[in-house]
Amino acid sequence: EKEYILQHALGNVLEGKVEDWRFHEVYRGLETSAVVRSLPPCHVQSFRVAKRTLGAKTYSSWIPPVMRDGGQCDKY
Numbered sequence: 001e002k003e004y005i006l007q008h009a010l011g012n013v014l015e016g017k018v019e020d021w022r023f024h025e026v027y028r029g030l031e032t033s034a035v036v037r038s039l040p041p042c043h044v045q046s047f048r049v050a051k052r053t054l055g056a057k058t059y060s061s062w063i064p065p066v067m068r069d070g071g072q073c074d075k076y
Contacts, residue, residue, distance in 0.1 A: 013046040
């Protein structure tokens with residue numbers, strides 16, 4: 001059985017266009033999918049994931065980050 005950890009950062013870390021380089025943990029558990037709530041709108045988001053065998057001390061290397069476009073936002 002595997003345990004997964006999902007982390008989030010603001011901005012596109014692959015292109016160096018970031019607002020916050022720090023990744024923050026948003027999920028840790030056995031499920032391979034998770035709903036992440038309360039993401040800031042109108043921002044590109046970066047996510048990365050790692051896994052480990054349940055009971056192991058270390059995680060695998062991080063899977064390369066995946067970007068999510070924050071969508072079009074009108075500025076008033």
